[in-house]
């Protein structure tokens with residue numbers, strides 16, 4: 001039975017000093033119970049999220065932003081000790097599945113920190129510098145999911161624009177999950193997503209564990225806290241248009257996330 005909680009699995013910690021307090025107010029209003037809060041890279045960025053976890057322990061699930069230049073595999077255990085539940089990867093210097101990175105992923109698996117990977121074509125950002133979006137294709141997560149079958153992997157943005165690659169990888173890998181944040185829910189119709197995420201427990205071609213495709217899809221906003229209600233609305237539009245069951249709806253909104261980020265159910 002799915003837990004009836006709403007978990008935003010993709011949220012970047014804003015720069016304002018009181019950002020997390022504002023986020024807590026907004027999410028209480030909207031009815032979002034938990035937020036996977038992605039830190040900036042470096043000690044300072046992580047420190048802010050650590051503070052947020054302490055101040056809002058029922059709300060904040062910490063995700064440590066990984067710095068490819070300065071962070072080492074041994075830092076992963078430290079992130080876990082600091083209370084983080086996942087590690088966010090973006091803008092890798094090589095394809096995500098490059099062998100040089102395997103020691104990092106092994107540590108994530110061993111410490112049970114979920115890997116959250118940006119996928120697809122990323123914004124230009126501030127700096128110019130070398131960036132190859134091809135390094136962030138969903139197919140590399142297919143490889144990692146096979147290499148590290150005990151590791152939960154969360155791919156962002158359904159691989160936008162490489163949706164076919166993402167969803168086919170999703171079907172074959174029980175430990176690979178995706179969110180629909182970014183522009184996808186604005187530009188694509190629900191039917192488009194229904195065609196990509198088509199299998200269920202009764203279809204001839206299906207998930208190895210017999211799950212519905214939508215049980216592998218996570219609610220993620222990837223917008224500032226004051227816009228999250230709009231993304232939640234977009235998710236509900238798709239759920240309604242595709243006639244997904246109430247049970248599947250709760251899996252998407254939080255049930256699956258609670259499992260892969262190991263979020264405890266609230267006590268009394």
Ligand SMILES: [Zn+2]
Pocket residue numbers: 010012156222
């Ligand atoms: Zn993001």
